[in-house]
Amino acid sequence: MLNAEKTVTATNFRNSEKNLHFVHIKKGKTRSCVMCHNVHASTNEHLIEENVAFGEWNLPIRYIAKKNGGSCFPGCHAKKEYTY
Numbered sequence: 001m002l003n004a005e006k007t008v009t010a011t012n013f014r015n016s017e018k019n020l021h022f023v024h025i026k027k028g029k030t031r032s033c034v035m036c037h038n039v040h041a042s043t044n045e046h047l048i049e050e051n052v053a054f055g056e057w058n059l060p061i062r063y064i065a066k067k068n069g070g071s072c073f074p075g076c077h078a079k080k081e082y083t084y
C-alpha cells in the first residue's frame with residue numbers, strides 16, 4: 001500500500017494513480033497511520049480521525065468522504081481533494 005508511488009490497485013487513498021498513502025508516509029516524513037486513522041473511536045468513514053496532532057497543536061482534519069474519493073482541509077495544508 002505504501003511502497004508504490006503510483007498505483008491503481010493498492011489503495012483508494014489516491015488521486016488517480018498518485019498514491020496518497022505513499023505521499024503521507026514516505027521516508028523522512030515520519031507520519032504514522034494513527035495520525036489519520038483511529039481504530040477505536042472514529043465516527044468518520046474509513047476510520048479517519050477528527051483531529052490531527054501537528055507539533056503541539058491538535059488540528060481538525062475536516063475529512064469528507066465522497067463516492068470516488070474524498071477531501072481534507074486539515075491545518076497541515078490547504079483543502080485537497082482526491083478522486084480514484
Ligand code: HEC
Pocket residue numbers: 001002010011012013014021024025031032033034035036037046048068069070
Ligand atoms: C494522511 C492521512 C492518512 C494516513 C497517514 C494513513 N491513511 Fe489510510 N487512509 C486514509 C484515507 C483518507 C483513506 C480512505 C481512502 C478512500 O477510500 O477514499 C484511507 C484508507 C485506508 C485503508 C482502506 C483501504 C485503502 O487503502 O483504500 C486502509 C487499510 C488504510 N488506510 C490503512 C492505513 C495504514 C496501515 C496506514 C499507516 C501505514 C495509513 N492508512 C495511513 C488516510 C490516511
